[in-house]
Amino acid sequence: MSLFMTLCGAHIRLAWRGGQTVLAVSFLFIAVTLLPFGLGPELKLLRALAPGLLWVVLAISLLTTLDKLFQADFEDGTLDRLRLLPLAFEAALLAKLCGHFLALVLPLILSVPLAGLLLNIDGARLPLLLAAMVCGAPALVMWGGIGAGLAVSVRRGGLLTVLIAMPFYVPVLIFGAAASQAALATGTALWPYLGILAALSAATILLAPFAIAAALRVAQD
Amino acid sequence: MYDTYIYLSYAATFVPLAVLIGVSFKQLNEARRLVQLPAESD
Amino acid sequence: MLKALENISAHYANPTRFMALAAKWHAPLWGLAALCLAYGLYRVAYVPDDYQQGATVKIMFVHVPAAWMALFGYSFIFFASVAALVFRHPLGHVAARAAAPVGAVFTLIALVTGSLWGQPMWGTWWVWDARLTSVLVLFFIYLGYIALWQAIDEPTRAARAASLLAIVGFINVPIVKFSVDWWNTLHQPASVSRLARPALHADFLYPLLIMGLGFLLLFLALTLTRMQMEILRQKLRRRS
Secondary structure, eight states: OHHHHHHHHHHHHHHHHTTHHHHHHHHHHHHHHHHHHHHOSOHHHHHHHHHHHHHHHHHHHHHHHGGGTTHHHHHHTHHHHHHHSSSOHHHHHHHHHHHHIIIIIHHHHHHHHHHHHHTTOOGGGHHHHHHHHHHHHHHHHHHHHHHHHHTTTSTTOHHHHHHHHHHHHHHHHHHHHHHHHHHHHHOOOSHHHHHHHHHHHHHHHHHHHHHHHHHHHHHHO | OTHHHHHHHHHHHHHHHHHHHHHHHHHHHHHHHHHHHHHHHO | OHHHHHHHHHHTTSHHHHHHHHHHHHHHHHHHHHHHHHHHHHHHHTOOOBTTTBGGGGGHHHHHHHHHHHHHHHHHHHHHHHHHHTSOOTTHHHHHHHHHHHHHHHHHHHHHHHHHHHHHHHSOSOOOOHHHHHHHHHHHHHHHHHHHHHHOOSHHHHHHHHHHHHHHHHHHHHHHHHHHHHHHHHTOOSSOSOSOOSOOOHHHHHHHHHHHHHHHHHHHHHHHHHHHHHHHHHHHHHHO
């Protein structure tokens, strides 16, 4: 257990020192800033689109962080050493992914309120949006991890990772955006959508490490 | 009036298929040719 | 029955034996595909105009079979990948790699014909209805799969990575289909029931099935051609 924590902490430190958190959050704000230039500054329109736009921008920002996930460790042999630890390889990978979530994804989600401000988001919808993101983002990280694992042996495989991971993001985006719209639209309860998102996340947290481990083993052998 | 769409659809179906068929056979014949080569020079 | 299939697949696991089988069935399979498609096109030519869509209903006879093949193609890749990765069948990777461009082309055809079918019906070139959207996502799945094969240099590694992607991706396909269907009902577009399922009259159903069979035979013939090509390329790589 403490080994798990150590690995998690190591990845967090790596991400922070490499400036990845700052880069990822900057990317999020850059994307959000560009939106009104494309859509027009009309506040009513932006308000209506804001939750969906923020979900998409979150997903894309997440995708840009993926190529740093395993590549460095793969190239300098750290991944090989992870396999030799007393901890199961899958668990070690889960630790790295948790670190990734805490160091990169959580800051992104925490940036959403400010980014939402730029899009004139309805304050009442913000908690719903954030709750949905917290429930759904783990699934995005896990699917992204699968993409990163498969592409790890490819130099400059960032775009390949994005291409592989993108179809997996569609269901999460659909339910995530629906969750954000839910309460306002028909007054329906939020819980079913959050439940689906949480279920997707839970399933991927349980199963993805095995797929990622298999992918990394293919690359290492 | 809508016949254009019908023709375009059938073109959009069979032209890509023809290209794929052509390319596949070209690749197959190329591979067959290359496989023969060293055997001849032995 | 299963044992018989096992024995057959084991027998043809040997590439040389498979190539002999392929050589024998190659021309007949292509001939059959051509005949079936020719007959299908003949039947389509005489299809009556639809009450609502007029003559443009004829587009259905290429769009729907193409979409069927798009899905069949990925299922084929999935089963071939399972055979390769789980059962270690030597021809699994070959079959999957061979089928990929074929499935991708059918997916593209489904998208383009879907768009062309939509224009006369609803006046727009694209509509985010459930089927077209699912097929679009499927297209990206194919692209990612093919890109992975191309990106990894070492052939064995590429094969294993691609098979893994195919298996993981296949699990995702029903999730995508379900979520897209649901998403579509949520944002009910103005024109309802597109490309959708009123029970097909026999006048439309039989030509559709014949075209479907023709496309299937074409898929198999193309895949067989490409499998032979992949096996030969594998042989060439082993030599050098």
